[in-house]
Amino acid sequence: MDADPAWANEGALRAAFFTESDERRRAVIGGFAVGDAAHRSTLLRLEKAERMALFSFGTRANWGAHGLVIRAARLALEAARRGDGAAVLSLAEDLMAVRGVAPEVHMSCLEVLWRAPAPRLMAARSIAAAAVAGAREPAIFHEALRVAVKVGDDALAETCLRHGARYGADLSRVRTDPELALLASRAAFGQVLAMSEDERRAANLQRLADAVPAPRPTxxxxxxxxxxxxxxxxxxxxxxxxxxxxxxxxxxxxxxxxxxxxxxxxxxxxxxxxxxxxxxxxxxxxxxxxxxxxxxxxxxxxxxxxxxxxxxxxxxxxxxxxxxxxxxxxxxxxxxxxxxxxHASWNERFDAIAFARQALAVHWRTVEARVRPGPLDVSTFAARQGLAPFDFGRARIEAGDLVVAGKPIAAAKAGKVDRLESLALERHRAARWLCGLDAEWNDGLVVT
Known part of the structure; x- marks a missing residue:
């Protein structure tokens, strides 16, 4: 079915969906399932209650629902890449609340939530908990655990592990996940926290070395x-x-x-x-x-x-x-x-894994400064969150925080911090590929 251009206007959409017949509503849902950029933009502009009605009706009618919710999950991912965090969380909440949604939609939503800016992760926690409570697909537990660990919710982390084991999830790979190894929670990874600082740093480096999911590039x-x-x-x-x-x-x-x-x-x-x-x-x-x-x-x-x-x-x-x-x-x-x-060859003195840790640290701090402005003692923060100590390499640290243009990052000019974030993102992108953490060159979002 071709998409009706009139539906790109939210007023026309409301009139068609909320005041006309079920047949018209089915047609509207079909239009969004195959819609273009204008339809996607309209979907983001709808009120939350209206989106919920649209999704719920599609599921009950069992016509066009699968295509619609998959489309909406992809919308959330696209919004994440644009940095539109509010739209990400709102769409993910809507989708997770609709009964009968396909498991791949839950996976897409959890992937989005794990990447959400820090202030929104607390709300994301309840959504992850709801997903785990009703989940039967093993992979969902692993993604929900990522959210729990990043939020620092030890109880949810334990729930993910307990319920995941019941439904056959291979949670042993959690301990070698390179992202979770850097975000280990106290409850799920107490033995890591019991290590000395040097032991913990060595263990995290070894996890990164052992857990690369793809061969490193030549x-x-x-x-x-x-x-x-x-x-x-x-x-x-x-x-x-x-x-x-x-x-x-x-x-x-x-x-x-x-x-x-x-x-x-x-x-x-x-x-x-x-x-x-x-x-x-x-x-x-x-x-x-x-x-x-x-x-x-x-x-x-x-x-x-x-x-x-x-x-x-x-x-x-x-x-x-x-x-x-x-x-x-x-x-x-x-x-x-x-x-x-x-005759291409490597620089024998270049340590890809050490540089990847340093690139991640600088990239993370610049993103954190944008999302949550203000001073931060990075060592204290790492200890409080149960993280391995950050390694900033050659970067200057004063008063416990990263120095940008001669000043602590919280006091540096916004333009200087923005520039360093752009620079750090590209270096982090290169580091991940060199380590084999990305099988192919990632030309899009790089997660901190």
């Missing part, structure tokens, strides 16, 4: 990825199209871009998502400033990969990496670059 794959990211960052760093046109440089820049794309297609074609290739190969006159800004941060991930291969020094915590300089060190577009690809 040195050649890392070099190909670094080459692609540096080219993307170079393209994003070009002046906006108007100065290029006025100065007469657009044709020259376009020719160089095309040459780099051809070289990458010949020698580094195994890496790159469709979205990355589409951005890199698009004509410069179609450039969008917002995407250029987002893509320009790719250079920070590329710098980490180049460091892992010994092609540059460790990138400075807050310093700037120049795309042109990195492209030259990697040999992008040259015969020397082809030779480097054929």
């Amino acid at each position: 040195a050649r794959a890392v070099l190909e990825r670094a080459l692609l990211l540096s080219a993307i960052a170079w393209r994003a760093s070009l002046p906006n199209t108007q100065p290029l046109v006025v100065g007469g440089y657009l044709p020259k820049a376009e020719r160089r871009k095309q040459s780099l794309c051809e070289w990458l297609r010949r020698h580094a074609r195994e890496q790159g998502t469709p979205a990355e290739w589409a951005y890199l190969e698009a004509p410069l006159e179609t450039s969008q400033s917002s995407e250029d800004v987002d893509r320009s941060w790719s250079i920070e991930a590329a710098a980490v990969l180049a460091w892992a291969l010994g092609r540059r020094r460790a990138p400075p915590l807050e310093g700037k990496v120049e795309p042109e300089e990195l492209m030259q060190s990697l040999g992008l577009g040259t015969k020397a670059g082809v030779a480097l690809l054929e």
